[in-house]
Amino acid sequence: xxxxxxxxxxxxxxxxxxxxxxxxxxxxxxxxxxxxxxxxxxxxxxxxxxxxxxxxxxxxxxxxxxxxxxxxxxxxxxxxxxxxxxxxxxxxxxxxxxxxxxxxxxxxxxx
Amino acid sequence: xxxxxxxxxxxxxxxxxxxxxxxxxxxxxxxxxxxxxxxxxxxxxxxxxxxxxxxxxxxxxxxxxxxxxxxxxxxxxxxxxxxxxxxxxxxxxxxxxxxxxxxxxxxxxxxxxx
Numbered sequence: 001x002x003x004x005x006x007x008x009x010x011x012x013x014x015x016x017x018x019x020x021x022x023x024x025x026x027x028x029x030x031x032x033x034x035x036x037x038x039x040x041x042x043x044x045x046x047x048x049x050x051x052x053x054x055x056x057x058x059x060x061x062x063x064x065x066x067x068x069x070x071x072x073x074x075x076x077x078x079x080x081x082x083x084x085x086x087x088x089x090x091x092x093x094x095x096x097x098x099x100x101x102x103x104x105x106x107x108x109x110x111x
Numbered sequence: 112x113x114x115x116x117x118x119x120x121x122x123x124x125x126x127x128x129x130x131x132x133x134x135x136x137x138x139x140x141x142x143x144x145x146x147x148x149x150x151x152x153x154x155x156x157x158x159x160x161x162x163x164x165x166x167x168x169x170x171x172x173x174x175x176x177x178x179x180x181x182x183x184x185x186x187x188x189x190x191x192x193x194x195x196x197x198x199x200x201x202x203x204x205x206x207x208x209x210x211x212x213x214x215x216x217x218x219x220x221x222x223x224x225x
Contacts, residue, residue, distance in 0.1 A: 034213050041199075042218070042219075
């Protein structure tokens with residue numbers, strides 16, 4: 001069964017704030033996770049990959065992997081209206097030898 | 112480096128017809144995945160091809176089928192179209208097998224069934 005779960009939201013934050021998106025997973029052996037951004041009507045775009053426990057920063061984005069608690073998060077600092085999109089978490093699904101996608105969290109950044 | 116390409120961009124069919132969607136992966140990528148995304152919904156996994164073989168399929172009826180060619184491009188065929196097949200069909204490619212490789216998506220084909 002696939003077990004990559006996301007809070008479907010929607011999540012609204014004011015411009016300039018930090019947006020926090022979360023994803024939980026069930027496969028304790030999972031080591032790699034990916035975050036995708038999908039604008040309405042467009043295809044998903046890979047924005048972050050994380051392969052080890054801890055934090056990974058890229059510009060305004062920080063991905064966090066906590067293996068002990070089995071969650072992955074994406075922090076967006078200084079949120080901009082252009083960050084408004086649906087964010088998909090992807091990782092190994094339990095019992096499946098392929099990447100499994102969460103249902104996505106819709107983020108709205110309010111000017 | 113060219114990304115994943117898909118054709119056509121839009122496709123309009125009537126119920127009962129057949130649709131063929133095409134995908135060219137990033138050069139060097141051997142795995143191709145197909146997903147269906149109905150309006151406002153999440154990605155639904157359809158099919159996975161690697162090295163010319165079907166490796167896995169999602170919970171879709173047999174009228175959804177496809178193949179992968181020796182150059183790793185792929186096509187998705189949907190027979191006996193139904194109204195609920197209207198969706199964005201996304202193709203993604205990956206440099207290797209398994210869940211430890213990221214997938215890169217094409218722009219999608221929007222299929223409308225009338």
